[in-house]
Amino acid sequence: MSQDVKLLISLFLPFFLIHSVQQVYLTFAILLYQGYGFSYEMTGWIIAIYSLAAMLTRPLGGWLLENFGIRKILIWSGILSFIGSSLFFVNESAAVLLIGRALGGAAFGIDRVEPATMLLIGRALSGAAFGIYSMGLFSHQALCVSEKRRGAMFSLLVVGSVLPMGAVAPLGEWLLYNSQVLLYLAIGPALSVLCCFFGGRVSVAETRETRGSGGGEKSWGTYAELFASRSFMFLIVTGTVIALVDALIIKLSLLTVDKGLIISYFFASVSVTALIVRLPCASLLNSLPRVPLIAPCGILMALSMIVASFFPSNGALVVSGILFGAGLGAGWPMYHAIISDLLEPVLRPKGTATALLLYDIGFFASPLIVGYFLPRFGTSATFGGIAMAAGGVLALLGVFYWLPLYRKLRAGTTPRP
Secondary structure, eight states, rough: HHHHHHHHHHHHHHHHHHHHHHHHHHHHHHHHIIIIOOOOHHHHHHHHHHHHHHHHHHHHHHHHHHHHHHHHHHHHHHHHHHHHHHHHHHHHSSSHHHHHHHHHIIOOOOOTTTHHHHHHHHHHHHHHHHHHHHHHHHHHHHHHHHHGHHHHHHHHHHGTTHHHHHHHHHHHHHHHTTTTHHHHHHHHHHHHHHHHHTTOOOOOOOGGSSOOGGGGOOOOOOOHHHTHHHHHHHHHHHHHHHHHGGGGGSSHHHHHHHHTTTHHHHHHHHHHHHHHHHTTTTHHHHHHHHHHHHHHHHHHHHHHHHHHHHHSSHHHHHHHHHHHHHHHHHHHHHHHHHHHSOOGGGHHHHHHHHHHHHHHHHHHHHHHHHHHOOOOOOOHHHHHHHHHHHHHHHHHHHHHHHHHHHHHHHHHHSSSO
16 A cells, blocks of 8 residues: 555544534534524624634644644644533533623623623634644645645545535534434534544655655745745635635525525535545546646636526526536645645645635635625626636636646746746
8 A cells, every 4th residue: 555545544534523523513503593592693703703713723733733743733633622612511601601701891792792702712712723633634645645646635635524514514403403402512522532533643654855855854944935936826816716706605595595596406516526526536636737727627616606696597506516516626626736736845834824824815705795795786796796707817817827837847948836
């Protein structure tokens, strides 16, 4: 068994488990609103603070990987996830309410927010743990997987982020609707313990390119060196624009409700297509040229949103989902693989952290943009307009930068970025 395959096997289960911790709480809003009686606004804050914490800890994850190694950061971020998700059990205890009143008075005001304080803290800790844990896994693979297998390895790894949607998330919903709240809340801490256990067993075997010169201690690159790479700057711009399109699915239900359509047709098509691309077609991502294809993957996703926006029907949603699933299924692992293609090993931890942070910012900005334009221009013009603008930018990046760069690399007239 090759070193790459051993590494994939050791990474896959931790990757699946940390995404299971994340996705079991896709139904958390049901408990917050119907079970605990929080307002829509407070429920939104409790849900959103997780993503915000994950986004802000991306750069920290790169620094931790450089200084402490993969096993330590997976174990300690798993412990952080356990602590954060365990706080969901005690949000109504007397001691917690006292802490909540103090924190609430300092940060939020005392009126009716104290019971939510521990939930906010727990969600923030859990989000930070997810950001560090997942970033560490991506960066470690970027350092250790050989270039010839990079496409397939990343594609197979990110299957672990799709599987929990079909297994753990429905289980959580079933438990809530059957009044098994304690069992539901126990899933997160239990999975976090498994994250620690299997994270501590990730393969740490290094390839030549991850060792320092002469086999000595690593000398990691700086952010100044990272941002001096013109190719990397174009990559994070490309990734941010793709994220703007990717994040449109968060609010796509507003479009389908407005048109009287069934959004499940879209999501089912995306899921099936993405899994087909990432599993049976995974080996193709090793042979396909990643540099010129990263922008077309985003353009496929933009085209998907254009179809759904301007040709509204359930049949169009199926076509749209297939286009989106193909673009996302190939584009997401390709985006991670190309970070390794563009950067020297000493820059990959910081590069992966920065690229994921910029992608997260795209996800943060897209719903805000939709929220601003939708009341002014309507659903079709808003979703279609954002997709057309993003697709146009990606087309320009592809034609005027990525394709010429690829031609120069093939001709050998420029060094690898």
